[in-house]
Amino acid sequence: MTDTPEVELVDEDELSVSPLELFFDLVFVFAIAQIAAFVRHDLTWSGVGKGVLLVVLVYWAWSLYTWGLNATGTSHVYVRLALLSAMGTILLMAVALPSAFTEDGWHFAAALVAFRLIGTGMYYLAAGEEQRAAFSSFFPLATLGAAVTLVGGFMDPSVRPWVWLGAIAVDVLATRAAERADWHVRPAHFAERYGLLVIIVLGELIVAIGVGLGDFEITTSLGVTLSIAFVVVAALWWSYFDRASGFLEETLRTRTGIERGRFARDAYTGAHLPLVIGIAMFAVALEEVVVHPDEHIEAIAAVLLAGGITLVIVSFLLAGYSATRQIPVERLTGAAVIIAITAIAWGSISSRTLLALHAVVLVTTLIVEYRRWSDDWQRRAA
Structure with a gap:
């Protein structure tokens, strides 16, 4: 069995945003634009509520990558490949977003969860031992939140918003569970x-x-x-x-x-x-x-x-x-x-x-x- 490949973490004053991260964000903005278009086409209180819910789900996934890339940078090939793969799932997620609350909502949910799992794997694979220890306090509930999100995609559209609200609540609990960990933020x-x-x-x-x-x-x-x-x-x-x-x-x-x-x-x-x-x-x-x-x-x-x-x-x-x-x-x-x-x-x-x-x-x-x-x-x- 081979050891997990580990990235040499960058000193606090050396890490800056890379061109690949900027490229990543340009794809991410398509998802935000899709949410705005979703609300414009359903300009009702229900449509606004669903739009806000989508923003929270997508933003939460983006934040996971921000924390992960802050720990690893993008110099390692594993990180770059993971980030490029994640960009593909963002594109799929954004394309599927207009149907998030229809019978085909599982397409959006599956792409979103795949996006999150790639980020989780990237973090664990590339981070050092101390960061993995901190991440282990966040990982169990965060994984549960992703699972609930995926399950919600297969449920009846009338109850799906409530299931996804539950998933968000689990994600919030994950951040609380990890607050005693020593996260090395640059x-x-x-x-x-x-x-x-x-x-x-x-x-x-x-x-x-x-x-x-x-x-x-x-x-x-x-x-x-x-x-x-x-x-x-x-x-x-x-x-x-x-x-x-x-x-x-x-x-x-x-x-x-x-x-x-x-x-x-x-x-x-x-x-x-x-x-x-x-x-x-x-x-x-x-x-x-x-x-x-x-x-x-x-x-x-x-x-x-x-x-x-x-x-x-x-x-x-x-x-x-x-x-x-x-x-x-x-x-x-x-x-x-x-x-x-x-x-x-x-x-x-x-x-x-x-x-x-x-x-x-x-x-x-x-x-x-x-x-x-x-x-x-x-x-x-x-």
């Missing part, structure tokens, strides 16, 4: 992976704008709508990459031992989930605004418009609280104002005006926050 690579994820889902917003346009004639009205939409997208980018991402990475770097792994789980894997859900759902509503800018927006689209931005803000609230045990007041206030505007005005103003109001609130929130952070830095420097 801060720069880990933060960069999640930053790239944010860029990918923000890119889906740009795609949503382009898809919504179709063969529309270019007019002043269209130009105004596009400008407002881009302001919102740019503000969402700014809200993450101006200071928040750097602050989170620095906090991750200062944590050591078990605490670093817990912070990575809470501030990145956990807190970034509502961000991905929010942007994916916001993309659906944004297309509705671009297509019908002068009409009153439907209630469900109005909820996705405000709820998408709010979930992005909630993501930062969770991440910030994990780092400082304090709630960023500006963002909490901004989220509350956006929700209030939607509740009061959505049925009496055009969708473009509603989007413009959200843009004003979001930009104002970031300006106030920026000034407070600048004042704090000046006081520290003094």
